[in-house]
Amino acid sequence: MSLRHLSRTCQAFGATLLLLLGPSAAHAAAPAAGTSGTSVAPVTAITLDATKPGLTFDGVGAISGGGGNSRLLADYPEPQRSQLLDYLFKPGYGASLQVLKLEIGGDTNSTDGAEPSIEHTKGTVDCNQGYEWWLAEQAQARNPDIKFYGLTWGAPGWIGNTGSGGNFWSQDTVDYLMSWMGCAAQHHLNVSYLGGWNERGFNAAWYENLKSALVSHGYAATKVVAADDTWAVADAMATDPAFKNAVDVVGVHYPCGYMSNFSSCPSTANARALGKPLWASENGSEDANDGAGAVARGINRDYLDGKMTSFINWPVIAALYPNLYFSTDGMSIANQPWSGNYTIGKTTWVTAHTTQFAKPGWHYIDSAGGYLGGARTNGSYVTLKSTDNSDYSTVIETMDATAAQSASFTVTGGLSTGQVHVWSTDLTSTNPANWFVHTQDLTPVNGRYALTLQPGRVYTVTTTSGQGKGTATPPATAPLGLPYADDFETPATTTSPKYFTDMNGAFRTAACGGGRTGTCLSQMAPTTPIRWTDEKYDAPYTMMGDGSWSNYTVTADALFEQSSTVELLGRVNQQGRNNNGLNAYHLRVSDTGAWSIDRSDTSWNFTTLAAGSTTSPLGTGTWHTLALSMQNSTLTASIDGVAVGSATDGAFTNGQAGLGVTDYRTDQFDNFALTPGTPTTHTGPITSALPGKCADASDPTAVQLWDCDGGAAQIWTRTNGTLTHDGKCLDVTGQGTANGTPVELWACNGGANQQWTPQSDGTLKSTQSGRCLDDPAAATANGTRLEIWDCNGGANQRWTLP
Known part of the structure; x- marks a missing residue:
């Protein structure tokens, strides 16, 4: 755990735009204003040429399903429910998602929950089961251009019922999916893409039958995605013409590595040779805040490394309870429908750097994409151009850079040489005011301009307009009271x-x-x-x-x-x-x-x-x-x-x-x-599993680790889910949910950031965030300030309560 804290020493810097007055100016880029002495890497020259080739962009989206991750969203009160939906789907407001992948429910657990089937028993179809239809309707109301994509994780037991567990690769499943497509039509939803069985391989003949059924049922425009698993499907398609003809999109999961930093995202030669769109049809599984850097890399590098034209994040939102395993993954966190509290994650804003500046149907410009300075560790950039070859947007990430980077831009081939708008998100900052900020406008001179890029950021340089950042704010957390x-x-x-x-x-x-x-x-x-x-x-x-x-x-x-x-x-x-x-x-x-x-x-x-x-x-x-x-x-x-x-x-x-x-x-x-029942009060120390260490409140606000001494500063009172000292509560500062948020003493207000759930392994979980009370890096020094961090059961997260 000690390495995770090194990033906290990184300093935040601003970006300086340098207007080039002539061709030679690109070779004389100066350090950013206010960062005297900061080294700047060699200039990366980027030529934005509309005549150069590139594949069609299919959009950035997210998944509702794969386990109940959206379930609590429907129960949020207004106006908070609409605010959350706007942050997900409304163009020019938040994540502005372009694809919504929906679980086709099967009455069985599919990660953090089960989603209901439309047909529990064969022949009885109920098109109002579940909440995915509601969510899709809400998404479409905000963005009529959004694309829907259906996929099955589990299926009702009557399907292919030739023995224990049934048989997914059966005609029953094809018929079931046609019933689901009919339900989508009843809800006035046009399904653009349909897959098979999530992460369970493929059956070529079944996909061929699915394609035929779509055509015969009037859904010929719906494209078949296979196989929502590994690149092995591309190898099979390469040697099976009928299978290849049945599949429209090759969708793979986690091409950058599962729960990794998404620094390398390759495809395969066989996949690229098919001439089909290649998608990262599930990526993500990352925390709404701490995973934003990985998502920023992945959206760019999927295309740069593997020519994948769609990035679909799992999941769309963490609208699920904190005691579930993936309780903080998604664009945002919404786990308190009774209070209306939520947090908009950094992942929302790194996603917006692409979705608010490029539309499905735009084209990449391959020659205007790559790695800054030719080194992956400096960061990556991609450029997309509009269908009329006029507007463009270049999306740049500098997640791993250790020094400022400098890029020069030359605009040609019919692209607009008009005013350029620059947006930036500083992922080294915990202040939302530094995320998705319109920083500057400039007008190129002789079709040229330059940009100095600071580490740990995402930038978009664009000729488009209409972008925006939602301003809605949630109410405070609060417990769900009894009775x-x-x-x-x-x-x-x-x-x-x-x-x-x-x-x-x-x-x-x-x-x-x-x-x-x-x-x-x-x-x-x-x-x-x-x-x-x-x-x-x-x-x-x-x-x-x-x-x-x-x-x-x-x-x-x-x-x-x-x-x-x-x-x-x-x-x-x-x-x-x-x-x-x-x-x-x-x-x-x-x-x-x-x-x-x-x-x-x-x-x-x-x-x-x-x-x-x-x-x-x-x-x-x-x-x-x-x-x-x-x-x-x-x-x-x-x-x-x-x-x-x-x-x-x-x-x-x-x-x-x-x-x-x-x-x-x-x-x-x-x-x-x-x-x-009757509240019970327990009084005494909170002792760490690290020998001789206790939670100490001798500081007026900060809660620290200290040698256990039996003094008054180490006496706590536990009543139900609260821990108090001298009438103040153990509180997660600012209702924070991110790793590393400190804890402190604060006036008791009943908020979920003051509620703690003891776990059987000795950890103490914050009710609001699902993260555990943590001694950073298992430090033993007196005065180490306690914080919250992903629960891992380590000795530095285990406590004996009074």
């Missing part, structure tokens, strides 16, 4: 009830059964889907709420529609990657009357803490009221108002609530309620 209740009678924005996010299965509001009137929550998927993840426990469950909740009771009515077991979840804490485990308590109740209180962990190991049975079976077709009460370490189970048993366990002290079914059964729930 809380949902009788499922009030319609939500989508078919999912407010704040609930499915992890497997498909929970939606529907007419109640069992003789009850009104609307209930029903698990709709009746069979095990064709899965994308490989978790050893894949039963349906849905969860909601605030991770700082501690002592409370979760109650719900349950209807056993068939012989089955339902569950209430409490203190839902960290989820393992791709749902491969969950820190949580479960009250499980069967129609037979058998019940148990169980604890699960992030590897899906279950421990039974208490078990028993009611005196008579509960039976099917009737409603029963279940409750799980958590007060400190005492867990109590109740059925129909009678306490049937209890257990003592202190593994989890905080977390959300949820509902589940232990197998794919279509059971129902109603009258979900959360009631607060």
Whole structure:
């Protein structure tokens, strides 16, 4: 971890534009103003010539799906929901995304959640399932030119059902996709691109059938993308003419390396020889702030290294709960729909440096792209020209540069020699005022001008206009207070009830059964889907709420529609990657009357803490009221108002609530309620796993690491999810969410940046950001200021709380 902090010593510099008065001026570029003595690399000469060749630009986009990452966006209040949508899709405002890739739901987990299928059982199509249709409609309303791209991660279990798990590469799947295309048409959405099975290889004959089906169903204009996996598909297409003819776009994932810095983004000779568009059809998986530099490199270098003409970021937004694995990836972070709080990430602005200055259909100018000074470490640049060969935009990144770079521009071949506008984002700065800034306008002299480029920045030099930076600001964070209740009678924005996010299965509001009137929550998927993840426990469950909740009771009515077991979840804490485990308590109740209180962990190991049975079976077709009460370490189970048993366990002290079914059964729930327990106060030190070190508040504001001395400055009070010292709260400074944001003492205000969720491994997670309280680089020096950082379970992130 020590290397990560070196970047903090980098100094921010401004950029100086040098207007060239003659041909020789390019060889005499001066250092930037105010940076006396700063070395400047040799000049990179860039000729912008509209007559030179280049491939067609297909746009920069992002993915909604691959696991529930957009789920909470629909539940945001206005005006914050519209603000977030504007920052994503509105031209000239934020990311201005040009492609939106949509998950075709399959009732199964596909990274950080499950998205519902339109056809849980064969022949019954419901075009209103889920929230992707809503999101696509919102995107199209803001940008009528946006392109939609559909892709499947998992699929309902009836598809190709020749045995366990079904068969994705079947005619059933092709038919299913045609039904999905029909639903898109019902929602007035034109799908421009359609893929196969995400990251699961390819079947050439299946793609040929898909192409034929699109044509025969009237969707001939929809282009087929294959195979949303590796370059191996290009090798197969090179030797199979029928397969090649069926595929319009070669889409690969992470050509720059997975979760890397995206410094090298090659394709293959076979792929380039196909004469088809090559796309990075999934890239990203990067933090909304800390990953912006990688995205800036990737958008440029995909084309420079591999001639890829589209960069599609995963995911579009981190509108998901902080206890999920990829909780900060995307353009922005929106994990508090009840408060309306959100943060716009740097990734939004590095994306805007391309999307706000070039449109799909423009062309690259190959001769006006490359690496500054001929060295990859200096930075990269690409140039795109308009369809009428008049306007142009050059996008430059200097992520790895250690000194200022100088570039000279010569405009020719019919491109505009008029005024040039320069925009800049300083990624070394944590101040949003330094991101996506219109810095200067200039008029070339004799078609020439120059630019001095400082390290750690993205620049766009353009003749276009109409760009802008959104000015909306969110409200402060706030906890979701208890009591809380949902009788499922009030319609939500989508078919999912407010704040609930499915992890497997498909929970939606529907007419109640069992003789009850009104609307209930029903698990709709009746069979095990064709899965994308490989978790050893894949039963349906849905969860909601605030991770700082501690002592409370979760109650719900349950209807056993068939012989089955339902569950209430409490203190839902960290989820393992791709749902491969969950820190949580479960009250499980069967129609037979058998019940148990169980604890699960992030590897899906279950421990039974208490078990028993009611005196008579509960039976099917009737409603029963279940409750799980958590007060400190005492867990109590109740059925129909009678306490049937209890257990003592202190593994989890905080977390959300949820509902589940232990197998794919279509059971129902109603009258979900959360009631607060008795707040419990604990007082004492916060000790680090590093020997002899404690969290110390002797400074008036900063919280530091210090030798444990038992003094008053090291005494903290823990109440539910807050940690206080002398009446002030442990607070993430400025509601920050980025790695390295310091913590401090601040007046308690109930914000999520003052809420902390203890994890079973000893880490302490910020409710707002999902990052952990961290001792930088495992320092042991007294006075080291504590901060938040990506959770990694290291000794410098493990704490013993009072």
